[in-house]
Structures are given as C-alpha cells and as structure tokens.
Amino acid sequence: MAQITMLGTGLIGRFYTQTLHGQRSRDRVQVVYSRTEERARSFAQEWGIPTWTADMAAAIRDPQTDAVVIGLPNHLHEQAVQLCAEAGKAVLCTKPLGRTAAEAKRMLDAVEKAGVFHGYLEDLAYTPKTLKALQSIQNGALGRVLWARSRETHSGPHSEWFWDKAQSGGGALVDMGCHCIEVSRNFIGKDVRPLEVMCWGATQVHPIEAEDSTIGLVRYASGAIGQFEASWAFRGGMDLRDEITGTAGTLWLNHWQRTGHEMFTAVGEGGYVAEKAEGATGWIFPVGDEIGTLGYLEMFTDMLDALEAGRKPMEDFYDGYVVNAIMDAAYRSIESKRWEPVDLADWRGSAEAGAGVQLTEFDADHYLIKRETMPDGRTRLILKEKAGGKIVQRVID
Numbered sequence: 001m002a003q004i005t006m007l008g009t010g011l012i013g014r015f016y017t018q019t020l021h022g023q024r025s026r027d028r029v030q031v032v033y034s035r036t037e038e039r040a041r042s043f044a045q046e047w048g049i050p051t052w053t054a055d056m057a058a059a060i061r062d063p064q065t066d067a068v069v070i071g072l073p074n075h076l077h078e079q080a081v082q083l084c085a086e087a088g089k090a091v092l093c094t095k096p097l098g099r100t101a102a103e104a105k106r107m108l109d110a111v112e113k114a115g116v117f118h119g120y121l122e123d124l125a126y127t128p129k130t131l132k133a134l135q136s137i138q139n140g141a142l143g144r145v146l147w148a149r150s151r152e153t154h155s156g157p158h159s160e161w162f163w164d165k166a167q168s169g170g171g172a173l174v175d176m177g178c179h180c181i182e183v184s185r186n187f188i189g190k191d192v193r194p195l196e197v198m199c200w201g202a203t204q205v206h207p208i209e210a211e212d213s214t215i216g217l218v219r220y221a222s223g224a225i226g227q228f229e230a231s232w233a234f235r236g237g238m239d240l241r242d243e244i245t246g247t248a249g250t251l252w253l254n255h256w257q258r259t260g261h262e263m264f265t266a267v268g269e270g271g272y273v274a275e276k277a278e279g280a281t282g283w284i285f286p287v288g289d290e291i292g293t294l295g296y297l298e299m300f301t302d303m304l305d306a307l308e309a310g311r312k313p314m315e316d317f318y319d320g321y322v323v324n325a326i327m328d329a330a331y332r333s334i335e336s337k338r339w340e341p342v343d344l345a346d347w348r349g350s351a352e353a354g355a356g357v358q359l360t361e362f363d364a365d366h367y368l369i370k371r372e373t374m375p376d377g378r379t380r381l382i383l384k385e386k387a388g389g390k391i392v393q394r395v396i397d
C-alpha cells in the first residue's frame with residue numbers, strides 16, 4: 001500500500017489519481033499540490049484526499065507519503081525532482097523527463113546521488129497491447145527487429161503552457177515524439193544503443209514558435225530503425241499506432257480509434273467521448289477503459305510493486321534521459337537537415353554493434369534470398385551464388 005503526494009491537478013493529475021484510487025485500490029493520494037489553494041481543495045474534495053496545499057515543497061516533504069508523482073508542466077519537473085531528492089522521497093515523473101538531455105541528466109544525477117527510487121511514467125510502454133507485443137518479441141516471434149514505427153497524432157494539446165516553447169521545451173516532438181521514441185526503443189531493445197537521428201519538423205498549421213509536426217528516424221546499433229511520427233495538426237481525434245517488422249514476423253497495434261468499439265449517434269449524449277475526440281456525433285470511437293487502454297494501470301502497478309520490492313521499474317529516469325538525448329539530436333537534425341549523432345555521455349547498455357545481414361544457406365553453392373509461390377502454382381527461388389555473388393532464379397514445378 002502506497003501513500004502518494006500528487007503534484008498537479010490538470011489532465012494527467014486526474015488520470016493518475018483515478019488510476020491510483022481505482023478498482024478498490026489500497027494505494028491512496030494523501031497529499032495534493034496545486035498552484036492555488038482553491039484548486040487544490042476542490043481536487044482534494046473530489047477525490048477524497050485528506051491534505052491539500054499550494055506549497056510544493058511542503059507537499060513533497062509531508063511525512064504522510066512514501067512517494068511523489070510529478071504531473072506538472074515540463075519546465076517544473078526539474079525543480080520538483082530536486083526537492084524530492086533533497087527530501088529523500090521516491091519520485092515518479094511524467095513524460096518528458098526534461099526539456100533537454102542536460103536537464104534530464106541533472107535529474108538522473110540528483111536521484112541517484114540521493115539514493116531515492118525513481119520511475120519514468122511512460123504509460124504507452126505499458127498498454128496491454130504493448131506488453132503482449134513485447135512478450136511476443138522477447139519470445140522470438142518476430143525474429144530480429146528491423147523497424148519499429150510509432151505514431152501519436154492529434155489536433156493539439158489542451159493547455160496554454162504546451163504551446164509556449166520556453167515552458168514546454170518544444171512542440172509535438174518533445175510532447176508526443178517522446179512516447180513514440182520510448183515505445184520503439186522497447187521493441188528494438190533498450191540495451192541497443194541509439195546512434196543517430198534524421199528528423200523533419202515544421203510548423204504547418206498553428207501560429208507558434210515550436211514545431212507542430214515531426215517525423216524522424218533513429219538508427220540503432222543493431223541496424224534497426226525506430227521511426228517516430230508526432231503531430232498537433234492531425235484531424236479526427238487521437239491516432240495511436242505502432243508497427244514492428246522483424247526478420248520473422250510483423251506486428252500492428254492500434255490503441256485508440258477503430259479498436260472494435262464504434263458508434264453512430266445523430267444526437268450525441270452530451271459531452272466527453274474519449275481523450276482528444278473531435279466530435280460527439282456521427283461515427284465516434286468511445287473507449288471503455290481509458291486508463292487501462294493507455295497503460296496507466298499496468299504502469300502504476302509496476303512502479304509501486306518495484307518501490308515496495310526495492311527493484312528497478314521497467315521505466316526509470318535513465319530511460320527518460322536516453323529519450324531526451326534522442327530528442328536533442330532530432331532537434332539538431334531539424335536545423336541541419338542531416339543525420340545527427342545521439343550524444344549519450346552516460347551509456348549503460350550493450351557496446352555491441354549489429355548482427356548485420358544474416359545469410360540463409362540453400363545448398364553447397366547458394367544462399368537463399370527469397371521463396372515465393374506464383375499465381376501459376378510454381379515456386380520461384382531467388383538465390384545468390386556463393387562464388388562471385390551473382391543473383392540467380394530457379395523455378396520449381
């Protein structure tokens with residue numbers, strides 16, 4: 001049973017509290033911090049939280065709680081983490097960890113120096129579909145992962161601070177690209193070093209300084225490519241999809257829309273349909289269990305189990321730091337229009353390079369490239385001669 005301090009009473013503070021208090025849970029938010037006393041009180045009353053305050057440091061230091069959950073705008077993450085480290089409190093921070101890798105590294109150093117438990121709240125690594133897919137990949141069902149594409153797009157965030165680069169650290173890339181990068185990293189293998197990034201980003205629609213759309217490629221030491229696509233300019237709700245291609249298989253995940261719950265209503269039912277839904281009438285895609293579908297349930301279960309057991313959670317501040325380092329390289333690439341190296345002064349994964357192309361033996365003289373049954377029923381073999389490397393074709397009746 002965990003007693004939590006919740007920092008922030010916005011969208012994510014609400015989702016997190018709903019998760020922590022959900023399903024007759026024994027975990028409780030005991031203390032809530034918001035900018036104003038009035039907002040803190042009304043949130044506390046809504047969720048049955050005994051203590052509320054507009055003093056962040058007091059909320060963190062409150063002896064009633066074992067862990068602090070940070071659900072504040074990006075520019076406040078570092079300050080909150082430093083206060084947690086000083087107070088010797090376990091800390092779980094939402095995404096992105098920092099606005100830059102330098103900020104994220106200072107946070108990582110602070111918690112490690114203080115010896116406090118740290119978790120990176122990357123919920124999309126924990127959706128039921130993602131966890132099942134990760135298991136299949138770890139069981140070898142896809143062979144060697146070659147390409148992991150992850151997409152999160154919608155029509156833009158719900159609060160002003162996201163749109164202000166100084167507070168947020170950037171646009172769609174830092175806000176949602178961080179999810180996609182970490183999801184791809186999980187599929188490719190977190191032990192595999194990200195080497196370089198090629199990224200496009202632009203302000204296509206909104207009158208802001210930051211990018212509202214971005215697409216990028218991350219090249220990994222295994223030879224795999226992580227592809228991220230994030231946009232605040234996409235119409236039609238929230239599009240959350242992943243595709244993973246390996247040498248022995250393919251996986252497609254669709255997390256949010258057209259997942260089997262589709263409804264037509266000419267009149268609507270007066271309100272919220274699902275996060276970032278753009279309409280409440282016509283064909284709509286309601287989501288029955290938003291916090292489960294988005295991974296919050298499994299995420300907090302892992303985090304709080306890990307805290308109790310004294311083990312590392314699946315996602316911690318080191319992962320947040322790696323994601324920020326990849327995003328820093330992506331921002332440099334947007335400017336330079338070239339591949340930019342991922343600057344990871346502190347790399348803790350494998351030093352191995354990729355396996356490269358693996359040859360499949362066909363016979364004493366050939367490697368097999370491809371086998372296909374054609375419409376006429378015959379099988380065609382594409383082979384490579386071991387001596388000389390010539391590509392040849394054979395047809396079997």
Ligand SMILES: NC(=O)c1ccc[n+]([C@@H]2O[C@H](COP(=O)([O-])OP(=O)(O)OC[C@H]3O[C@@H](n4cnc5c(N)ncnc54)[C@H](O)[C@@H]3O)[C@@H](O)[C@H]2O)c1
Nearest residue numbers: 008009010011012013035071072073074094095096123159
């Ligand atoms: N899937 C996810 O993991 C997910 C989803 C949404 C948001 N987030 C993250 O959660 C954090 C908060 O986002 P949100 O959507 O809840 O934002 P929000 O705007 O809905 O809520 C932010 C909260 O911080 C408070 N706040 C704003 N400016 C402040 C300031 N200067 N000082 C103190 N408090 C301030 C607001 O009053 C509110 O309580 C961000 O880091 C965001 O990236 C994560």
